[in-house]
Amino acid sequence: MAGFADRVIAASESKDSVLVVGLDPNVDYLPNVLAPTQESGRAVAEAISQFNRLVIDAVADHAVAVKPQLAYYEVYGSDGICALEDTIRYARSKGLLVVQDAKRGDIGPTASAYAQAYLHPSSPLCGDALTVNPLLGADGVNPFVEAAMQHATGIFVLVKTSNPSAGQWQDLIAADGGTLSQRIAAYIADIARNHRGEHGYSAIGAVVGSTYPQDALALRSIMPHSILLVPGLGAQGGRADDLTGYFDAQGQGALVSSSRGITYRYCAVTPEWKHATIDQVFASIREAALTSQRALNNARHQSQRIR
Numbered sequence: 001m002a003g004f005a006d007r008v009i010a011a012s013e014s015k016d017s018v019l020v021v022g023l024d025p026n027v028d029y030l031p032n033v034l035a036p037t038q039e040s041g042r043a044v045a046e047a048i049s050q051f052n053r054l055v056i057d058a059v060a061d062h063a064v065a066v067k068p069q070l071a072y073y074e075v076y077g078s079d080g081i082c083a084l085e086d087t088i089r090y091a092r093s094k095g096l097l098v099v100q101d102a103k104r105g106d107i108g109p110t111a112s113a114y115a116q117a118y119l120h121p122s123s124p125l126c127g128d129a130l131t132v133n134p135l136l137g138a139d140g141v142n143p144f145v146e147a148a149m150q151h152a153t154g155i156f157v158l159v160k161t162s163n164p165s166a167g168q169w170q171d172l173i174a175a176d177g178g179t180l181s182q183r184i185a186a187y188i189a190d191i192a193r194n195h196r197g198e199h200g201y202s203a204i205g206a207v208v209g210s211t212y213p214q215d216a217l218a219l220r221s222i223m224p225h226s227i228l229l230v231p232g233l234g235a236q237g238g239r240a241d242d243l244t245g246y247f248d249a250q251g252q253g254a255l256v257s258s259s260r261g262i263t264y265r266y267c268a269v270t271p272e273w274k275h276a277t278i279d280q281v282f283a284s285i286r287e288a289a290l291t292s293q294r295a296l297n298n299a300r301h302q303s304q305r306i307r
């Protein structure tokens with residue numbers, strides 16, 4: 001199997017898209033026709049599976065990947081994990097890559113167990129890539145790197161997150177005069193350099209939030225061989241027009257993700273959304289994905305022009 005980065009670029013070229021759709025299910029935002037009929041964990045998990053299948057069908061032509069956020073499934077215990085496993089299988093059957101957003105990181109042996117759970121193909125929770133928290137240092141990250149290399153999966157290491165307090169630690173000035181984010185970026189770049197695929201990119205990627213475009217150019221240039229995962233588009237205020245600095249001169253090198261802005265767009269645009277039909281929900285999700293795909297492609301073309 002081709003390495004993760006080469007799979008991302010092949011999918012991106014064939015679909016002309018860099019869009020990732022986040023699957024952060026919240027049953028409070030389901031219209032009556034899709035809402036769980038009982039309060040049991042099992043009924044809720046069934047509703048989540050059905051909704052995710054609908055989202056996947058609606059976005060499959062416009063997105064490269066889906067990104068389930070694990071907390072939204074863990075909330076329902078084993079029923080939620082079953083829904084997640086179903087979602088992973090269904091997304092892959094529709095030709096979508098799966099980025100598991102779990103932000104894992106721990107001491108070496110525990111990190112190895114996490115890597116086994118999310119990056120080893122024999123695990124039912126294995127996707128194509130996993131988000132990784134680097135706070136514990138190299139021994140907390142290495143097991144994920146090793147698993148990604150061994151199993152042609154990938155990781156996205158948190159470098160500059162999208163949230164309002166991201167700078168509290170990530171902008172602290174490190175001993176070499178750069179920010180902590182830049183220091184982590186340099187560490188990732190060292191690993192990625194030695195593991196490049198056919199297109200020059202490595203399976204060792206980085207998360208850089210869309211809400212900090214002022215940091216993107218510097219981080220992009222520190223990590224020329226890492227695909228950037230760029231969350232925060234839409235609901236958190238990230239704007240496609242601001243994302244030119246995240247792409248390379250070919251308009252590649254970044255995947256941009258939006259969750260609520262696509263999956264629950266119908267709640268924002270339809271006052272009577274609780275009574276929406278399945279067809280209306282499907283059409284709204286598809287339209288939101290297409291609109292994001294086009295806006296992101298404009299940013300990619302813009303980035304090609306200015307470099």
Ligand SMILES: O=C(O)c1cc(=O)[nH]c(=O)n1[C@@H]1O[C@H](COP(=O)(O)O)[C@@H](O)[C@H]1O
Nearest residue numbers: 069101131161162209231235236258259260
């Ligand atoms: O790793 C992530 O996906 C992530 C990193 C980050 O810096 N910021 C961030 O919002 N995320 C995730 O991306 C999703 C954003 O959701 P929306 O704001 O609804 O698009 C959530 O699942 C977050 O957990």
